[in-house]
Amino acid sequence: MVYETFLETVKNSLKETLGDEFDLSLQSVQKNNGLQLDGLCIGKAGEKSAPTVYLNQFYQEFSYGRPLEDILSDILSLYHDSLLPMSPPFEELLIPDQIKNKVIFRLISKTANETLLKDIPHIPYPDLDLTLVFCLALQRTKDCLMTALIHNSHLHTWGFSTEDLFLAAKANTPRLFPARIRSLSEVIKDIARETAEKELEGALEEFFDTSPMSPPMFVLTNSTGINGASSLFYEGILKDFANANDSDLIILPSSIHEVLIIPYNDTISLEELSDTVFSINQEEVPEEDRLSNHIYHYSKSKNSLTVAFTSSAPIGTENP
Incomplete structure (x- = not known):
């Protein structure tokens, strides 16, 4: 079954199951880094x-032989699990002061989103290959954050x-998503504790080399851990951390959700760190979540962020 036929078959099958009180429609959605879903x-x-x-992803599973009935069952389960808590207050979107209270920014790759950026307001940082884009934080519960990307x-x-x-x-x-900075070893222990897998803790420590001889690493994100890399541009966040460590900083963009911070010293190989970031992006980070293949340097004396080492390949490309 070709892809387009699969899409229509899924829609029509679920429409028949759910009945006339439901509306189903197929939509092509442009996601981060040019990913079309x-x-x-x-x-x-x-x-x-x-x-x-x-x-x-369901079509890939179908192509590998998974029965259509199982796929339809999973889609229905996802639908029921993701029901919206309530209709967002759309009437508030007509009141300028209400709108301004809901505007937040997110950090994405500039090069990988050139098409999208033509249609949305943004604040570019061309020397960093990063840009801030804007969303409305419409509704937030313990398990759900509903946002809407702002267009021109x-x-x-x-x-x-x-x-x-x-x-x-x-x-x-x-204010809505306060920054959090924790040591990488602490984050790894929390991940292992939540999954109840001590083997995972060892694997993560080996992957990031958190041995006593390796430079200390810290994770910067926000209180939700979602789109937390944008906290890199919170006023004073890098300045205060650099002053507390009495050091310049190296920033590794692990994803749009968080960045790694390393207090700088002369033993750090910027080229090796750059190769590590590129490798992790290609092998471990989903395409939609990639932020940058470059690593960055924060100067404590100049209070400025610059590219520390330039990868030969921007986000959205394969190995050169």
Whole structure:
């Protein structure tokens, strides 16, 4: 079965199962780093919002021989697990002050998102190959964060400028999602504790080389661990950490969700760190979650962030 036929078969089969009170539609969604996914929106007729289940991975499973009935069952389970808590208050999106209170920023790769950036307001950092983009934090519960990417068309409707968004997000993002800096060894122990797998702790320690002779590493993210790399641009976050360690900093962009920080010393090989970041991006980090193949240097004396070592391949390319 070809891909397009698979998509229509899944939609029609679930429509038959769920009945006429449900609306199902296929939508192509552009995600981070140019990744294009096909989603199935499932919602009751008349609802203002509906969960989306992405079908690309399910088609791969189908191609490898997984029965269609099992796939349909999994999609239904995902739908029921991702039901929206309530319809977001869309009427608030017409009130400028309400909107500004919900604006947050996220950090993504500039090179890997050139097409997307043509259609959305953003603050570029071309020397870093990074850019801040803006979302509305619509609804947040213990298990759910609903956001909406802000497009240029929204600015025209609201009468906002990109600078307006940046000033709002600069205040809102640290307030709603405070930064967290912890040692890498502490994070690894927490991961192993949550999964109840001591073997995992050893494997992670070996992978990141957290031996006493290796340089200390710290994880910078936010309170949710989601899109936490943006905390890199919280005011004073790097300056305060560098002053506390009396050192310049090396930043390893492990994903859009977090970065690793290493207090700088002369024994650190920037080339080896750059090779490690590139390797991890290619082998361990999902394409949608990649941030950069470069590593960065924060100067304590200049209070500035620059590229410390440039990889030969930007995000979105294979091994050179």
